Amino acid sequence: MTSAPTSASTVELVEHAPARSVPLADAVGRALAAGRIVDAAPDPYTPGQWLLRAGSKVGAVAVTVPGGGEPVTVRVTPKVPIARLFFLLGYSLDPRGSWRDGEVEVAGHQDLLPALAHAVERQVDRALRQGLLQGYRATEETALVVRGRIREAEQIRRHFGAAIPVEVAYDEFTTDIAENRILRTAVERLLRLPRVPRDVRRKLLHQRARLADVTAIVRGQPIPAWHPTRLNSRYHRALHLARAVLDGASADYAPGGLHIDGFLFDMNKLFEDFVTVALREAFRGSVRTARLQDPHHLDEASAIRMKPDFVLYEADDVPSAVVDAKYKAEKRDGYPDADLYQMLAYCTALGLREGHLVYAKGNAAHAAHQVRHAGVVIHQHALDLDQGPAGLLADIATVAQRLTATPCV
Template sequence: MTPTVEIVEHAPASSHALPDAVGRALAVGGIIDASPDPYAPGRWLLRAGSKVGAVAITMPGGEAGEAVTVRITPKVPIARLFFLLGYSLDPRRAWRDGQVDVAEHRDLLPALAHAVERQIDRALGQGLLQGYRPTEETALVVRGRIREADQIRRRFGATLPVEVIYDEFTTDIAENRILRTAVERLLRLPGVPNGARRRLLHQRARLADATPLVPGRPVPVWHPSHLNARYHHALHLARAVLDGISADHAPGGLRIDGFLFDMNKLFEDFVTVALQEALRGTGLTGRLQDAHHLDEAAAIRMKPDFVLYGPELTPLAVADAKYKAEKRDGFPDADLYQMLAYCTALGLREGHLVYAKGNAPHTAHRVRHAGVMIHQHALDLDQAPAGLLHDITALCRQMCVGLPV
C-alpha cells in the first residue's frame, strides 16, 4: 500500500517517517519546507506553504505502487477554491456554487478530477468540435498550395512528390487536444478515485482522435467564439490542470508526479481580476502586473498587482494582494514598506494591501513625513461568492473615492 502523508496548508511543522531520499526530494523541489527531525532519526519535519494538492514520489526502480504520496489540504473550502479559480479564469462565466459540483469531495485532487470529467462530458454532449487546422504533407497531387521553399530544398526541382499545405477540417484541433491532454495527465496522478478514473477513461476514448500535447511545449492557443462556447468551462479548467501538473526527476533517480495549486497566485489572480471587473462602466482602467520603476535610472523594476489609471494612463490608485492571514500583532511590516515604495514611485497618496483574512476588515496607517496613507483590507474567503464579490466591489469604491469616476 502506498504510504500517504497528510498535511495542511500553512499549518505548523509536523514530524513524519520518510526515507531520506524522499525528504531531500521534497526540500529540493520546493514543494514544502522539509528538514530532518533533530530529535527522531528517520523522520522529517514537514510544513506546507501556499501550495496545495498532491504529489507522489516514486523510488528508483520501484513499481507503480512503491511511492510516497504527500497530500496538502487547503484551508479554503474546496467549493470556494473552485469559485476563486473559475472567476479568475473567466469572470463573466465564473463557476458559482452548484455549477461545478464538488461539495462531496474534501480533497482537492478528487474534486478536480470530478470537475474536469463533468465539464468535458458537458462539452462533448453534442459531439466533438471540429475545425480547420493547417496541415503540411508530402503528396502526389496538389492540395491547397505548394510550399515552394520546401519543394526546392527537398526535391531539388523535381515535379513529384509535392510539398503542400492545406486547411484540414478535423477534430484534431487545439480545443480537443487540450482536453485530451488534461485527461491523460489526471489519469497519471495519485489520489484520483476509481469512479472518476473510469469516467476519465471514457472521456479519453471519446477524444481518441485528438493528439495529446507534447510535454514541455507551449499549449496551443484557442480563441473563444460562439462556435466553441460549450467548451469554454472545460477548456479553462483543463488549462488549470496543465499549469498545475508537475512531473520531474529529482536527484537520486526519484520521480515526482503531482498536481499543485499555488494559493498565493490564485488569490492574487482573483483579487485583481475582480477589481478589474468592478471598474466596468466607470471610465477608469485597471491593469494587472504593470511594470514600473522605483528609481529615476529605471534600474529597479517593480510590478504592483493592480494599478488603477485615469485619462492618459495617469496612475490613480495601487493595490497588492497578499495570501496570508493577519498575525496576532498585525500584518507583516514588510508589506507596508513595499506599498510605500509603490506609492512613492507612482506619486500616489494612498495604497491598498488586500489580505485573505484578518482580525478586522480594514485598518489604515499614515506614514510620517510622507503624506501617504496605506490601507490594509481583509477578505473573508469562507463566505459565499456573492458576499465575496460584494466586498471586492466595496473595496473598489473605496479606492475610487475622490477620483473622477
C-alpha cells in the same frame, strides 16, 4: 511543531500548518525540498525522519522510487472549503461566466484532486455531448499528390530535381484542433494523478476514448491558443478548467532516478488572481482603466523594476490607485512590515497618496497607517474566505469604492 504517526507511503499535510515529523527516505525528502513542493528538512532529533511543512501549495504529488517500490504520496489539504476554492478559481478564469457555489460540480468530494477530477470530467462530458468540435488546422507535410499549395523553398531544399514526393501546405478540417487537444491533455494529466477515485477515473477513461483521434500536447510544448467564439461556446467552461489543470504547478524533479508527478494549486496566485480580476470587473464600463501586473520602475534611471498587482488609471491615463494582494492571515503581532514598505515604494513611484493591501483574512476588515513625513496612507483590507461568493464580491466592491477616493499627489 507536532508529530503524528503516518504511513510511509502517504503523508497528509495541511496548508500552512505546523511541521510534521514523518518517516521518509532521504532521497524522497531531498526531492520534495528541491522541487519546492513543501518545506522539507531532516529531523535533527529522530534519525530516518523528515520535518515537512506545507506552505501555500495545495494538492497532491506522488514520488516514484526507483526499483518499483510503492510511490510516496504527499497530500496538502487547503484551509478554505473546496467549494470556495473552486469559486475563486472559476471567477478568476471567467468572471462573467456566473461562477458560484454549485456551478462547478464537486459531488461532495472534500479533497481537492477528487473534486477537480470530477469537475473536469463533468464539464468535458457536457462539451462533447453534441460531438467533437471541428475546425481548420494548418498542416504541412510530404505527400505523393499535390494538395493545397506547394512549399517551393522546402521542395527545392529537400527534393531538388524530383517531381515527387511534394512538400505541401493546406488547411485541414479536423477534430485535431486546439480546443480538443487541450481537453485530451487535461484528461490524460488527471489520469496520472494520485488519489483520483475509481469511479471518476473510469469516467475519465471514457472521455479519453471519445478524444482518441486527438493529439495530446507533449510535456514541455506550449499549450495551443484558443479564442472564445459562438461556435465553441459549449467548450468554454471545460477549457477553463482544463487549462487550470495544465497550468497547475507540477513537479518533474527526478534526482537519482526519482520521478515526481502531481498537481498543486498555488493559493498565493489563486488569491491574487481573484482579487485583481474581481477589482477589474468592478470598474468595467467606467471611465477608469485597470491594469494587472502593471510594470513600472522605482528609480529615474529605470534600473529598479516593480510590478504592482493592480493599478487603476483615470481617463487621462494618470494612475489613481494601486493594490497588492497578499494571501496571508494577520498574526497576533500584525501583518509583515515588509508589505507596508513595498506599498510605500509603489505609492512613491506612482505619485499616489494612498495605497491598498488586500489580505486573505485579518483581525479587522480595514486598517489605515499614516506614514510619517511622507503624506502617504496605506490601507490594509481583509477578505474573509470563509464567507460565500456574494459576501466576497460585496467586500471587493467595498475595496473598489475606497479606491475611487484615493487622491493623487
